[in-house]
């Protein structure tokens with residue numbers, strides 16, 4: 392027998408993209424000491440001592456929960472106070488004039504899975520940008536969908552609306568409904584945020600394409616939204632969701648991982664937005680069934696933590712202040728890199744804020760290997776190097792762009 396697995400489960404191999412880098416960092420640190428190693432592989436916020444950040448107020452509320460709020464089941468849909476807090480945190484002053492409902496999910500990942508399962512058909516293409524968080528691909532393939540991409544940037548390194556429009560149109564000739572995932576603001580891995588005018592263009596395209604038999608489900612992955620420099624401006628696009636064709640359904644993937652530094656608690660929410668009350672009722676019903684069957688229910692402690700923070704404006708303000716301080720720190724780290732990159736003539740993708748800066752290059756693995764010789768560890772991606780400004784202290788950012796420039800050149804001297 393070739394395989395005991397059912398046909399759809401055969402041939403799957405989990406590839407941990409950072410496993411190799413993490414192992415190499417460990418080895419270099421043991422050999423040369425932490426001070427000599429630049430670890431730009433981590434996808435979590437670290438302080439200037441390179442320790443994982445747990446926002447102090449979040450930690451205090453979490454640790455102060457009574458035992459029963461930790462031990463008891465959460466509800467399948469999620470605690471109502473949590474869901475309303477997640478909606479508040481997501482939209483703030485930019486609530487679209489539409490119905491909004493939320494369902495608790497296992498992190499942003501669970502939200503994405505939940506939406507893909509319920510809004511795309513087996514065999515469908517799902518569309519996202521060519522630069523993207525790698526798990527989108529396996530989230531699709533695991534449930535027999537396939538990920539297709541459009542070019543995120545044009546030759547001027549601006550949002551490539553033509554590529555987006557062309558791809559949406561092409562895919563809608565082959566299928567009646569299309570799920571589109573856009574990761575913004577503070578996109579992973581580039582740090583790009585769609586501007587208001589990018590959004591206007593996106594909405595024009597989807598309104599034009601989602602007509603007659605054709606429909607579009609737009610999923611906005613906002614995993615990094617809370618680190619945008621202007622909480623108000625970065626949410627303005629959400630008000631535009633009141634002006635969509637009736638053939639467009641919108642959802643947002645909310646996550647407590649980055650914004651509340653609760654990565655391991657696996658808390659998120661899938662938030663549906665529609666002018667059509669029946670469409671939203673259907674959204675809740677289908678999503679809750681997926682929650683029930685995939686994980687049953689989730690961390691009550693994480694949901695209660697969020698609810699407690701939202702109950703007390705002073706706590707909420709404190710969390711916001713603590714987070715802003717770290718967002719400022721990341722901005723300072725990125726600024727060093729960006730300024731030095733310009734001096735070193737090193738190309739990088741448009742960065743507005745967020746955890747990562749990306750350098751496009753022809754031979755990412757070779758460039759990454761060259762950097763390793765200087766004890767600098769980054770994540771090689773398909774078309775570039777991902778540099779985690781969330782994890783590298785300011786002092787270690789100095790000189791990094793120059794080293795990356797040399798490695799990119801060294802790997803491909805003809806460039």
Ligand SMILES: Cc1ncc(COP(=O)(O)O)c(C=O)c1O
Pocket residue numbers: 434497498499500501524574579612614645646647648654658659
């Ligand atoms: C772009 C993006 N979306 C979603 C997630 C999901 O995070 P989680 O499942 O921890 O909420 C991540 C995590 O790294 C991410 O980078």
